[in-house]
Amino acid sequence: MRHTLRLLPLPLGIALCLPAFADDKPLNWGLCPATDVLPAFTDAPPADKAAVATRDQQPTDIEGDQLYGTSTVPQYEGNVALKRGDQFLGTDHLSFDTDTGNYRAEGNVRYQDSSIRMVAQRAEGNQESDTHKISDIQYQLVSRRGNGGAESIDLQGAVGQMHRSTYTTCDPSQPVWKLSAPQIEVDNDEGFGTARNAVLRIGKVPVLWAPYFKFPIDDRRQTGLLYPELKVSGRNGFDYTQPIYLNLAPNFDDTLMPRYMSKRGLMLDNEFRYLYRGGRGELLTAYMPSDKLRDRDRGRVEYSGFHNINSQWQARANIAWVSDERYVEDFSNRLLGVTASNLQSQAGIYGTGENWSGGLMADYWQLTDYTLTEQSLPYNRQPRLFGTWDKPVLPWLDVGVYAEAVRFTHDDVNYKTRTPEGEYIRNGQVKTSGIGVDGGSRLDIKPYVSLPFTGASWYVTPTLAWRYTAYDLEQGLADEIRQTNLAAAGITNPTPEQLRGNTSPSRSVPIASLDAGLFFDRETTIGDKPYLHTLEPRLFYLRTPYRDQDELPVFDTRDFTFSWGQLFRDSRYSGPDRQNDANQLTLAVSTRFIDQNSGRERFSASIGQILYFDDSRVSISPYSIPVEKGKSAWIADSNWQINDRWNLGATYQWDPKYKREDLASLRARYLMSNDGIVNLTYRHRLNPNGSELLEQADLSFLYPISPSWSLVGRYYYSIQDAKPLEVIGGVQWDSCCLAVRAIARRYVRNREGDLNNSFQIEFVLKGLSSIGQNTDRTLRRAILGYNRDDLYLVPPSNTGASRDDYDPNQIP
Template identity: 75%
Template sequence: MRRALRLLPLPLSIAICLPAMADDKPVNWGLCPATEVLPAFSEAPQADKAAAAARDQLPTDIEGNELSGTSTVPQYQGNVILKRGDQFMGTDNLRIDTETGNYIAEGNVRYSDSSIRMVAERAEGNQESDSHKISNIQYQLVSRRGNGGAESIDLQGSIGQMHQSTYTTCDPSQPVWKLVAPQIEVDNEEGFGTARNAVLHIGKVPVLYAPWFKFPIDDRRQTGLLYPKLSLSGRNGFDYAQPIYFNLAPNYDDTLTPRWMSKRGLLLDNEFRYLYPGGKGQLDTTYMANDSLRDRDRGKVEFRGYHNLDRHWQARANLAWVSDERYVEDFANRLYGITSSNLSSTAGLYGTGRSWTAGLMADHWQLTDYTLTERALPYSRQPRLFGTWEESFGNWLEAGIYAEAVRFTHDDVHGKRIDADGEYVRNGVVTEMPGGSRLDIKPYVSMPLAGAAWYITPTLAWRYTAYDLERGLADDIRRKQLVAAGINPNTATPEQLRGNVSPTRHMPITSIDMGLFFDRETTLDGKSYLHTLEPRLFYLNTPYRDQSELPLFDTRAFTFSWGQLFRDSRYTGADRQNDANQLTAALTTRLIRQADGREKLSASIGQITYFDDARVTLNPSDPVVHEGKSAWVADMNWAVTDRWTLGTSYQWNPKFRKEDLASLRARYLFPEDGVINLNYRYRRNPSNGADQLKQVDFSFLYPINPRWSVVGRYYYSLLEADRKPLEIIGGVQWDSCCLAVRALARRYVKNREGDMNNSFQVEFVLKGLSSVGQDTDRTLRRAILGYNRDDLYLVPPANIEANDDDYDPNLIP
């Protein structure tokens, strides 16, 4: 009798044929009624994955109220039940011909397993030929939402054909959307289905017709069309992208996306991915013939990948190239595309161990700001060899070393002028940019001493830096020295103009970092808190060395902040090491709720006292840091309630008696969903007192009711010279049990001239199937922090990511 069970798994084809294209994005089913389309059958066994995996090795149990017929053709009548593992089949009548293999099940046919529940009017077929026909079917998915039906299904082995089948994730009483296909052919062995004349209905209105499409019915990837993306904007016009997926092999695939922009033309975008046990990679290529926006061919090539050589070493590359200096701006849809001025490519070999890191790499920079020349690009490192090592010797001694050897090169600078159309074009003037080599070594030793409520860590480091410069660069540096000394280079002697091609610098760096921890228990509003007080002192002493002969390859001044109070250098890179005789005094206090460890309040304040003038500067003509006090640095975060949070950062400069920086952050979380963000940012140039940045940023997701919500962002620059909006978003969202619709209108700065672009995006999210339209979720998550609640517990992605090979020799552990 086990052979009769062969029909049981076959109706699964109905369940997997249409919902196979379901989106991976998590959706909200909170508006769905609690009732099930097909309640669980009381006679069915417990459905679980373990039982499903073992079903083929288990026997079939058959029972019924009556058994008649003959031994050759037994007939079961009255509440006939068949069970095997997680599978259950029930019917009123079951007749089986054991010699021919024919069977007929009719009357209240019911089937369920761990993934589907189904009812049908009749099932018949032949076990020997593995052919079956099931009539008048209704089904409900168990492992994921979805239900539907079919007039009939014909099965021949692994091949199935369904007629007049439907699929939806809505309640049948309210079918907001439904996919209808008169004919679907399913090949379970190959893992794909083919639908003909399929129509997507929203309500009673057909909105999408597909005369033919092929789709996967299991986890195996299949070649075919993906859902299109549509949008409308002032720059691109009507924008339609149609991804085409190619399943080339189990470990690599390709997605080709033709994209038509009515105001610009046809663009081809291709994504090739590969994966193997030792690594993976992705190659993205884009080509657009005769972009009407710039009247030229455009393109981009980008590769990201890695290969693991062994447990310690990895080869890694991140390469990128664009066809022109306006490509990033013209194809970006956010402010980063406007502010980005270069594109980097990096490749190298990287290693790491318990107490060491090392690497050999090279990089190159490409200009992506048409208003600049190549002089604005960083020096390329071709190649760069670096390594770090640190080790503990007992409980009281640590030692380590940072080392780097690098060759700096730079592209020649092409001069530019503005033509009659206001465009920047090359004027034929080429200036060479000489480079050089640098060796930087920084060993250190420290003694970390600590108790239950205190710590003190004295550290002694020695830094040695040597250069081998090209003659042109050394002479340029010498000219700057003469100008800073008040000597006219045009009247200087040849000996005075000759720069040092092998400058060096060596100096000790001494620091002492110490702190205390005080805490007490206190009560506020009837709740118990732990109140801490954490004073900290950081003393730094570094002697003065004249570094005006040293070049500036990769070094700039850090933006003054809380972290800068405890660093041993004001500069990134090794080209400058500031002299210092200074003491940082800082104080932090916290209120920590005892019940759950939540931080109710954290506040910090600190300042550097300079006992001597710090004379080392980036350029000889730059002002020195004079003896006295730095700006006060303060930072506070306060959880007013579990929903209201406030934060502020503030820097008060006693020299100018005004703030260098001020920012205010406020956030309110609605009970179920929704958020309001308000941010104000101000920064002043401390050297000349000019305003650098002054912005307000207001964003929100406001739920009007469980179905309707509004979203928006108003991002505005308050600078007098540039008072204008940077990005404005307004939109509405409608949600139901099985369908969500988002419509957004967006106005944002599209280029460096400050011109504005308008766009309109609409997305239909068919829950349990996919989404049609533009990816509005990506736009809203970027613009509204907290649009997805999980984002609040992650560090927001930076516009510019740090390279994996970066290390900081200026931060002593």
């Protein structure tokens, strides 16, 4: 029969209480028993999440073995079942007073919906006043893992109280951890709960006690404490951080992070975030009133954000500042962090369209390495206007242009202080010739025409470009360039006229290139497996006439590191301050073996070399070694996926002129079962002058000993310096509902090679949160493939943003 009786709002009182601590990180429940804590009720309707939204509009069906009493107070006896949408309530006996709204359910009370399954001994209350009391409860979450119990729960409308309640994601037979509280108050309208005297136990040992705290029970954010971070290091000592979350508004929040370091003192970190329809941003700040190790105030400011002006234009900014040149060394916990010698701040507007891109921006650099001087900083670009445009006019004709206008400045005050007469002061002494690095302006324009002729197995692309670069320099910088050139030429007593530099130098040069390639393929069989074997020869000819560029400054231009990509560029420099003369031909060939059953590339290899028909006279400075006529180093690269577990790779550069190995890199990766991995890398590189740059070996691994235990480690060693750069050793233990990671780390913390020690431990309470330091972040950086979702990614560099948003030296 049908009745208007509403089902009890049990999910509001139980499913959203203690389980609300759960985080969103995907977890591995593979070690858990495959059984339900509370088996599904056979007489309940199948779970239907789609019915949740309409359950309030649906009537309730009531069934039972017997119906007696009166029409005013009907009573149901034996296998009583109430069903509405996805909800089910079963009991042995149910009575309901239609006049007063009172009801009582006794004996084997069972409730189930799409989010929770529950059993209780008794439920009673009043439907009209929306008050309910349920006694002796056991529950299991359905939509996520979690179970527990409560002595009783009292509900009055949207407000409820749970008495002597527990929550865990462990199986009752293995209660590794449990969270319990004598009393929890829940307000579903406000979206938060209040727990009193809550205790977290691991095994039988209490590890965390909170006399009073509030927590969210839905997606609405609430002000309160977050879980602390604990760690110990040789530089900071005992390190404790207690995050405090502040929910300021629906679209912005703030997290205060008081941090105590026993060897340094108290630091206050802060993270402010905002979000709106057209953009978002984040402001990070830190302040330490008095660092006991440095005897000074310390701090930092970082901001990143963007605003979408419209569908094509966006304004964005990334701003960073630190209080001193050793801040990054002292408070960066990453090996890459201590190698960054500067911070870049930039802001601008950027646009993109179907055939164009452009922007207007400015940037500023700050020194973060105490071993260097501000003279080593890059020039600030204040401002920089750039744009690109390219369009296929015909199927065989592309036209385009790169353009950039920049004003360069520098903040090295020792180099730009002047007397009233306009003379320069350096290190307190007046200099008659300029040495100021005030900077100047640069205009760079590069239009091009390209003819991409292609066929099914070939392509030929001739390209003709014209590059015009003009400058407006400060007189001091022009004089410095002239003085450097005179010294390089051996002129020791120049006349005053010779010392005065050109403040408006320019360069105009044509650039012609021809890129051509063929594709051959054949079907072959290796063993019993069919493969598609390809052979891909490629020629690239570049012709650029010589232009004298000695009077041009070097603002943001460097030599490219010689690599495979450099074989096919029209300049060997990263910026427009230099355009090398060239009469050269690149010969290259690649081959691949593609598994025709899976489509995977099982083996690939490439080799190439540049033939220089003439000496290249342009260099980055008068003292640089020019490129001589002859042959470049051979560049070879290969990758072999032996099977689904083994992968080998190698890169090699051999210079036939000097008969030396310029670069050797070997890579090996082995994937184990149970998510284990081993990475082994060797790198050796020489400087362009032949001196040793680096020789390093890197071993990292995640080795599962058993389904529960695994070892993690990294040994990153500099063979050249005969010392480790980073050593990590740790152990991981995993169970159904608890994981523990403990790692010890020894790493280089500054350019002087000083080492630091740290110890990190983290308890991951699955379905609740983690306590300790974020060891997962450290291991993901140190062990490529640690989570198996980054096997083909290169760890990101944090040495700063790219100097350019486009590359005018890349062949279109």
